[in-house]
Amino acid sequence: MTLVTITHSTTYRYAGRVALGPHRLMLRPRETPDLRLISFDMDVSPAADIVWSHDVAGNSVASASFTSASDMLAVRSRTTVELTAPAWPVFAIAASAASYPFLYASDDRIDLGALAVPQYADAAGRLSSWVEGFVMNRPTDTLSLLKDLSNGVATRISYQSRETEGTQGPLETLDRGWGSCRDFAVLLAEAARTLGFGARLVSGYLHDPSGSRLGSAGTGSTHAWVEVFIPGAGWIPFDPTNRAVGAANLIPVAVARHIAQVTPVAGSFLGTNVDLLSMEVIVKVADAPGSCVPGPDHGASAGAALG
Numbered sequence: 351m352t353l354v355t356i357t358h359s360t361t362y363r364y365a366g367r368v369a370l371g372p373h374r375l376m377l378r379p380r381e382t383p384d385l386r387l388i389s390f391d392m393d394v395s396p397a398a399d400i401v402w403s404h405d406v407a408g409n410s411v412a413s414a415s416f417t418s419a420s421d422m423l424a425v426r427s428r429t430t431v432e433l434t435a436p437a438w439p440v441f442a443i444a445a446s447a448a449s450y451p452f453l454y455a456s457d458d459r460i461d462l463g464a465l466a467v468p469q470y471a472d473a474a475g476r477l478s479s480w481v482e483g484f485v486m487n488r489p490t491d492t493l494s495l496l497k498d499l500s501n502g503v504a505t506r507i508s509y510q511s512r513e514t515e516g517t518q519g520p521l522e523t524l525d526r527g528w529g530s531c532r533d534f535a536v537l538l539a540e541a542a543r544t545l546g547f548g549a550r551l552v553s554g555y556l557h558d559p560s561g562s563r564l565g566s567a568g569t570g571s572t573h574a575w576v577e578v579f580i581p582g583a584g585w586i587p588f589d590p591t592n593r594a595v596g597a598a599n600l601i602p603v604a605v606a607r608h609i610a611q612v613t614p615v616a617g618s619f620l621g622t623n624v625d626l627l628s629m630e631v632i633v634k635v636a637d638a639p640g641s642c643v644p645g646p647d648h649g650a651s652a653g654a655a656l657g
Contacts, residue, residue, distance in 0.1 A: 352433045353388070353638035354557045356601065358572075360615045362423040363627045370396075370416040370423060373617030376604045377427040378410040379554065384435035384597045392427040396420045407550075407611075409604040414617070425615050430638055433557060435597035441493065444582030449489040451546065454581065462548035462579060464607050470519050470540055477520055481541045496542065496578055496588060503538050503590040517609045531591040532574040536609050538590045539576045548579040550605045552587070553612035555635050557599040571633045572614060575600060601635070 358377055375394075381387050394400065398414040405411050414425075446452060454462065472478060484499045508528040520540040523529040529537070535551055542549040556573040577585040587597050594600075604612040619625070 352557070354431050354433055354601065355634075355636055355638040356429040356431070356555050357427070357632075357634045358429075358555075358614070359424070359426045359630075359632045361425075361628075361630045362619075363629075364421045364423075364619065364621070365625045365627055367419040367421050368625055369419050369620040371618035371620065373398075373414040373416075373423075373425075373615065374613075375412040375414060375425060376409055376553070376612060376614050377412070377425075377429075378603065379429060379431055380409065380602045380604070382597065382602065384433065385601065386432040386434075388430040388432055390427065390429045392425070394426075395422070395424045407605050409606070409612075423619075431601060433599065433601070435599075437596070437598045439596035439598070441580070441583035441586055443493060443580050447492055447581040450485075450492040450495050451488060452492065452581075454548070458548075458579070458581065465550050465579070466543055466546060466548040468540055468543045469608060470521065472521065472544075477524070477540060478544050480524060481544045485545070492580060493586075495545075496547070496580075496586070497595060499541055499545075500538055500576075500588040500590045500595070501593045503534050503541070504593050507534060507537065509534070509591060532609055534590040535574040535576050538588060542576065542578050550577050550579075550585070550607060551609045551612060552577055552600075552602050552605050553609075553614065554603040555601040555633065557601060557635055559637055571635065572631075573600070574609065574612075577605065 375392070377392060378390050379385065379387055392412065394414055396416060396418050398416050401413045401415075403411050403413065454466070459466070468477075470477075481499070484502055485495065507523060509530070510528045511530055517536055518526065518529055518533040520537040523533045523537045539549040539551055552575050554573055556571060575587055575589040575591070577587050579585050586595065587600055588595055589600065603614070606612045
């Protein structure tokens with residue numbers, strides 16, 4: 351068991367006082383069998399009316415409405431979670447899904463819906479051809495195939511931290527040969543969907559006390575990875591940036607079909623691009639005071655900065 355504290359600060363500064371539109375805040379971690387939320391506090395300045403709800407994916411969403419103009423917007427959260435995921439997980443995959451290809455049960459197929467359908471145009475079948483290179487045989491072991499696919503993203507694409515907004519499409523990432531963790535995640539999710547798997551994007555945080563993983567030392571160290579649905583085991587996390595499988599040291603905040611749906615802070619203001627002087631994101635993830643030191647059954651590294 352490991353206690354982890356996350357502080358996340360997003361600050362916008364404007365050239366003058368501007369009217370702030372509604373903002374959508376996704377900062378509260380999702381509780382899972384491997385993660386228990388101990389505490390969560392959020393502060394927004396200037397003062398805002400906050401309404402909490404759950405979106406279609408079950409993510410906690412805070413909707414902030416402002417009544418006064420301001421030359422600054424600051425959103426700060428502080429979270430403590432308990433992590434219990436093993437470093438070497440064993441997945442109880444159903445016998446019917448142990449070998450690929452397999453068919454999802456009709457109810458699962460209906461519920462997965464768009465999560466099991468490619469989201470990007472690939473008229474020439476370029477991504478499909480790339481993905482087929484990882485399918486050695488039919489049938490083949492399902493988990494091994496997904497591991498090979500996830501590792502293949504990291505092997506064939508160079509990691510490069512990127513602070514600019516937006517995400518590359520999967521074909522763009524293949525053409526460039528480099529990408530950030532969110533680009534890796536988008537490529538893996540689309541590749542898995544091309545093979546017929548249900549996959550969703552995950553945004554969250556990395557617990558990496560050793561600082562040895564890609565991007566883990568960045569100040570804006572939010573992270574992105576993928577979960578693939580396998581009958582019996584459920585949603586299995588794959589972190590292609592660091593060739594990791596399982597939830598060890600991954601702290602999920604939001605899941606969605608598209609990466610744009612899991613932006614931590616999103617909103618608008620009345621003005622032009624010239625009015626926005628700067629945006630600063632600072633994220634710190636550290637062991638909480640009194641936290642247990644991870645033993646052999648608990649991982650101590652995984653992930654990378656969203657950058």
